Amino acid sequence: MRSELEDSLESPVEFYKDSERFPIKNNCLYLANCAIGPLYQPSLEKMQNFLTMQSESGIQVADHYGGILSSFREKVAHLLRTEADNVAYVSNTATGINILANGYPFAKGDQVLSYVHEFPSNHYPWLLQKNRGVELILLPDVRNADEEAHPQPSRWSFEDLKNNTTERTKVIAISHVQFASGYAADLKKLGDFCRDRKIDLVVDAAQSLGVLPVYPEDYGISAIIASSWKWLLSSRGSGIFYTSPDLRDKLKITSAGDAMMKHRLDYLNHTWDPFPSARKFEYSTLPWEHLISLETVLEDIFIPYGMEAISKEVFRLQDLFIQHLDETIIRPILFPPINRSGILSVESDADPNTVVSKLREQNIVLTSQGGYLRIAPHFYMEDVDMIHAARALSDTIKTVVPN
Secondary structure: OOOOOOOOOOOOOOOOOOOOOOHHHHOOEEOEOOOOOOOOHHHHHHHHHHHHHHHHHHHHHHHHHOOHHHHHHHHHHHHHOOOHHHEEEEOOHHHHHHHHHHHOOOOOOOEEEEEOOOOHHHOHHHHHHHHHOOEEEEEOOOEOOOOOEOOOOOOOOHHHHHHHOOOOEEEEEEEOEOOOOOOEOOHHHHHHHHHHOOOEEEEEOOOOEOOEOOOHHHHOOOEEEEEOOOOOOOOOOOEEEEEOHHHHHHOOOOOOOHHHEOOOOOOOOOOOOEOOOHHHHOOOOOOHHHHHHHHHHHHHHHHHHOHHHHHHHHHHHHHHHHHOOOOOOOEEOOOOHHHOOOOEEEEOOOOHHHHHHHHHOOOEEOEEEOOEEEEEOOOOOOHHHHHHHHHHHHHHHHHHOOO
16 A cells, blocks of 8 residues: 555656765765765855855854854754744754753653663653653563564554553653664654643654654644754754744753843843743854755755655665565565655674675665664665665675575
């Protein structure tokens, strides 16, 4: 059965797939966008222009780039279908989740519900709240029909989530896409569940933003945090932080500085008057070069194409890859369409790290996590690349697995 996402476009989109915009294509066949995405070349050029101007003109650089903060928020808001006031910059996912966890008005005995195999950025900040008497409840990995645990991290189940939700559950903190298996949560279903129970849904979107649609107000999400150097093809050290107005009203400010104040440039004015918008989380100087990087790729790629079109193209490339795999020795991990993501994880009897190393000798780059090999193409890949990668992976595994 095809998903609504797969049926959402009737005509094909002509994607940029050239090496001028994606010079990594000159060096390797890149299937590791879930780890670090290659920096979009026009973003790099605009970052260099900014840094050169700063080197040559100092403070006068603000005369040319002073609007970057506003335009950055507007572009991100467009991507998320929200208002600019709900958007802030963070340097990484962990920073945003720490702001949430440390500022949330927990009472002793409150609970946070999460998954046992969450990425550390979405685990430790909540675990730290035990100092305030907050209990972190971890959903188990889904079990097979025979009740034996899955050998590698796989997914959580909605049934377990419902059974573990109590009157003390204040936050559900979950990744949109699980970084090892590639399992994607049904955000609409999860958001409706949380909204009906007045639970704040906090989503780590580092493995989805840039490859899957993420619309917080359509889905009932209170907060989204995502680094932008993976699927968003931006520079390392940039990230996106969305908060709903209702959640912002609850959060205590735990870090402060001049940039969060309405009178931010009047440094002798120590009046406590922070922005009511998400800007109150941007408490100090922001790295404009990273804002420029992300704004450029949003403006050139993700906003014009739209996330539905990009998702459809990535799924098509994955399907082509699967068609050319030797499935007698490689087992793709396939989920229902609604739970599909940019990560296609596969299993084999070969050691994943050995396979990764041998493929890199052939200039094919992918990664392993949790016992899986992760195939993570982006829209800029071409059909011939996917066919070649599938055949190379099959041949490589044959050489390292004993007959």
